[in-house]
Amino acid sequence: MANLNINIGKLQLKNPVMTASGTFGYGTEYSDFIDISRIGGIIVKGTTLRSRQGNAYPRMAETPSGMLNAVGLQNKGVDYFINHIYPTVKVIDTNVIVNLSGSTLEDYIEAAEMLNDLDKLPGIELNISCPNVKEGGMAFGISCLSAAEVVREVRRVYKNDLMVKLSPNVTDISEIARAVEAEGADSVSLINTLLGMAIDSEKRKPILSTITGGLSGPAVKPIALRMVWEVAKAVKIPVVGMGGIMNAADAIEFMLAGASGVQIGTANFIDPTVTIKVIDGIDEYLNRHGYSSVIDIIGALEV
Amino acid sequence: MKKFMLDLIVTKNETLNDQYSLLILKSPEKLPEMFPGQFAEVRVDNSPTTFLRRPISINYIDYETNELWLLIQIVGEGTLKMCQVKVGETLNLLFPLGNSFSLPNQKNAKLLLIGGGVGIAPLLFLGAYLKDKDFECNFLLGGRSKDNLLQLREFEQFGNVFTTTEDGSHGERGFVTQHSLLKDSNFDYIYTCGPTPMMKAVASYAAKTNTFCEVSLENTMACGFGACLCCVTDTTEGHVCVCTEGPVFNITKLKWQI
Structure with missing residues (x-):
């Protein structure tokens, strides 16, 4: 058995496999199917300072090899997380990380301060890339200036691991990655969903209530791989790769492209046991290729 | 109620008419207890255009033969592919999902x-x-x-x-x-x-x-077990997932204009 341990920023993970925010609830939704403590890290549902009802139904459209979603960060707010969710998830023997989003800079700072007080929370994933909220979210992540500002301000108040989730809906994702690195991000995760659209031609109407939504699933994997490859060359901090990972081979491709860890998202909906299969599959790959540690395959792409 | 992911064997695939088929599936393991109103998320294999599972109501359950019935209406490529499954092949199901209908309080209720x-x-x-x-x-x-x-x-x-x-x-x-x-x-x-x-x-x-x-209710779903938050309906308690809080709702809880 190969060594799957990996440090990403300030996080110590038992393996490089994490779950992508918004696809794994608070983890407990999956505990009938798998031992969730085997996963390297669980990024819980996008959380905002105050509770949000999210967008109107319909929020989802199936697309070729993927899906569009427009959930719109439905959550009960950071207070609810601290008082009702945190007590149950802090006992899970893995890294439980909060994905934090906001509409204003002040919202991000206030929520990050509250989360900084949780001693069993190893880190947050700063979401500056949600395409499904009218204000904030992705607006912060599509310019270097605003991305730098929100990371700088949150870094001031948040002492544990700060992973910053980047939007692919930009001209040059490497520039944004460098900007957040310069402000003290411990790692970057990418990609969030790609802005997309689906239409019902019979009704001549958009399928989603919000008209546009975020595309995920295998359809986005080649784009995600390319972006991870570019960002890994552009920054010194670790990169966490995601976008359409359905199996161990997909995860390994992201690591070869330069990712120190991966997140699995949409695949959880189709196979709630996929995370465990990916962990076991990476181990099998390392053994088969004679690697003693998962670290050996990070950026090991031969070009 | 514990949820399972199991491969069930198709023991019967009866075409009822050009729109509907009845699939009878047998479980190699003892079927878990299920309640009326609950559903299964069925994986559709070998259909390139079908990415997500399809939520299908439990039509009937026979604990003696360990068989589960699914009544399928062909509405698109996913359900069409599902209805082309052959006896002896397997279908992968996540089940039992969702809540169930309430029992009446009195025996002589109409x-x-x-x-x-x-x-x-x-x-x-x-x-x-x-x-x-x-x-x-x-x-x-x-x-x-x-x-x-x-x-x-x-x-x-x-x-x-x-x-x-x-x-x-x-x-x-x-x-x-x-x-x-x-x-x-x-x-x-x-x-x-x-x-x-x-x-x-x-x-x-x-x-x-x-x-x-x-x-x-029958809303489109990505997961079927409360993780994706895609299938919400508007209720007196705000947006709730049809897959976990439903699919069965008392009409007093829904914000229907009736």
């Missing part, structure tokens, strides 16, 4: 189960369950024509069956809510599943007559 189209699927299971608990059921089933009335013989085993068709080819002509049964009798409990306009009409009747009424 019950009406109203179904339309593929919405009759959970009502067969509900009828069988209620009969087993010594309740007397009345089924009111509607369809466009007699070809859309399914499983009538099965329903007759569990109670009195009334029908409507829009073209008058079976039972009374019209919609279920126009059936004379609703004018002549009072019911204590109404359970319904079918097209949304039909359920809203039933809910409107129930609200006017002050009758307990539960409806089973």
